């Protein structure tokens with residue numbers, strides 16, 4: 001069991017985790033998001049960009065490879081959101097002006113970034129998204145290795161944190177931060193459900209999990 005694994009029970013929780021990470025980012029940071037199609041990487045990025053103040057649309061860079069988001073007023077002036085799913089070879093990255101992204105106030109957040117391991121520099125945080133619950137519509141996705149529960153809802157995801165460089169010493173801290181916000185978001189969702197008179201008998205308990213939690 002990895003010490004750096006958090007469970008998310010909903011897209012809102014995953015977005016809330018992204019929202020916590022956004023303000024933690026510094027120029028030069030690279031966040032690599034790995035994990036299966038539909039596991040929640042883009043949901044996470046959307047939460048991250050919203051937390052930094054981006055109000056416009058957040059479009060998938062699946063075909064453009066990279067989308068840029070500019071921010072005024074802080075040391076972090078740009079987030080580059082990448083998605084390398086359609087990258088055929090790592091060599092394709094040469095000539096895309098990636099070097100420019102490592103200058104100045106930019107942090108990179110790269111879906112499927114693991115395919116280009118080695119090009120991301122020294123300060124890399126890697127978040128791996130796994131399915132935890134079995135989705136009847138997609139049983140092939142199965143469950144995450146090691147920490148899975150067949151009773152978990154189909155919307156359950158596991159996010160595993162790893163990092164090098166300046167992130168190496170921050171894994172535990174970020175793990176705690178992201179896990180806490182996932183729980184808080186779950187509680188807020190439950191409160192909202194209660195306020196709206198929903199039948200909360202079955203979901204009175206926060207729908208967030210930490211691997212190995214009792």
Ligand SMILES: Nc1ncnc2c1ncn2[C@@H]1O[C@H](COP(=O)(O)OP(=O)(O)OP(=O)(O)O)[C@@H](O)[C@H]1O
Nearest residue numbers: 008009010011014037038039040041042043155157
């Ligand atoms: N706990 C959860 N966290 C995130 N998304 C969830 C969760 N439960 C269900 N979902 C749904 O799963 C989908 C995740 O889609 P998303 O685009 O973020 O995946 P992705 O990992 O970026 O996939 P791709 O590799 O195709 O880019 C969304 O439709 C979202 O509503």
Ligand SMILES: [Mg+2]
Nearest residue numbers: 041042060111
């Ligand atoms: Mg995506």
